[in-house]
Amino acid sequence: MTSEPLQHSPAHPVVSLRRVSKIYGEGTGRVAALDEVTVDIHRGGFTAIMGPSGSGKSTFMNVAAGLDDATSGEVMLAGSALTHLGDDARTTLRRREVGFIFQAFNLVPTLSAHENILLPFELAGRRIDIEQQSWIDHLIGTLGLADRIIHRPSELSGGQQQRVAIARALASRPAVIFADEPTGNLDSRSSREVLTLLRTAAREYGQTIAMISHDPVAASYADRILVIADGSLVGDHGALSPQQISDLLIGFEVGAA
Numbered sequence: 001m002t003s004e005p006l007q008h009s010p011a012h013p014v015v016s017l018r019r020v021s022k023i024y025g026e027g028t029g030r031v032a033a034l035d036e037v038t039v040d041i042h043r044g045g046f047t048a049i050m051g052p053s054g055s056g057k058s059t060f061m062n063v064a065a066g067l068d069d070a071t072s073g074e075v076m077l078a079g080s081a082l083t084h085l086g087d088d089a090r091t092t093l094r095r096r097e098v099g100f101i102f103q104a105f106n107l108v109p110t111l112s113a114h115e116n117i118l119l120p121f122e123l124a125g126r127r128i129d130i131e132q133q134s135w136i137d138h139l140i141g142t143l144g145l146a147d148r149i150i151h152r153p154s155e156l157s158g159g160q161q162q163r164v165a166i167a168r169a170l171a172s173r174p175a176v177i178f179a180d181e182p183t184g185n186l187d188s189r190s191s192r193e194v195l196t197l198l199r200t201a202a203r204e205y206g207q208t209i210a211m212i213s214h215d216p217v218a219a220s221y222a223d224r225i226l227v228i229a230d231g232s233l234v235g236d237h238g239a240l241s242p243q244q245i246s247d248l249l250i251g252f253e254v255g256a257a
């Protein structure tokens with residue numbers, strides 16, 4: 001991959017949470033899915049978000065990405081305070097600044113790989129100029145999709161489908177990409193390919209990536225590891241080996257699966 005830096009201010013965190021809580025239910029059914037979480041995610045970082053099942057990882061992603069409201073606290077995304085935005089403005093901000101990669105790929109089955117990659121531009125009503133076209137062509141080549149580009153998702157392997165999802169997420173150069181268990185449906189070889197691509201996107205393109213994962217091997221590709229337990233941020237580490245991550249998680253009763 002060649003170096004094509006992104007255009008976001010390095011001085012400010014891309015995602016910033018200040019004492020963010022998300023409470024579901026009330027009384028005896030009350031659950032603090034996030035409990036006063038304060039954290040910054042900086043530009044160009046590849047952050048893994050780990051923690052036991054039910055610890056609040058998905059809630060963290062949903063709140064940080066503006067898919068869901070926090071109950072209290074402040075969430076800044078790409079320089080905008082989400083709490084001060086109405087639904088429409090938040091949707092516009094999310095379409096412009098956030099890319100998503102999901103375990104189930106979430107490609108549109110009736111569209112070709114190429115049409116799927118262009119979809120975020122269509123949804124945001126953004127025209128693709130020559131510079132963006134050459135970036136997208138570069139991604140398609142780099143991700144090894146050139147000869148599969150007119151095929152529909154059902155005609156692609158799982159690894160190829162996830163590479164289309166990565167191209168789609170990278171195409172609009174969002175401020176941050178949230179990846180939710182992106183290798184959960186892949187065999188180990190495709191997983192390694194996908195994780196290497198994500199790491200390269202962070203290192204060479206300065207693409208900020210936040211990845212939820214249960215897997216210490218997947219998290220070992222990241223340069224920062226956040227651990228959430230019972231809705232609280234309980235660990236914030238630099239890059240670690242799979243073994244170190246497994247050891248770290250044993251204390252929080254997370255399997256190394």
Ligand SMILES: Nc1ncnc2c1ncn2[C@@H]1O[C@H](COP(=O)(O)OP(=O)(O)OP(=O)(O)O)[C@@H](O)[C@H]1O
Nearest residue numbers: 024025031033051052053054055056057058059060
């Ligand atoms: N819509 C909801 N209504 C009520 N409780 C919810 C809701 N969504 C999540 N929760 C609760 O909030 C807590 C955190 O859930 P969350 O899905 O964020 O965890 P997670 O770490 O992503 O789990 P997993 O790894 O199993 O996907 C859990 O106790 C869950 O039951």
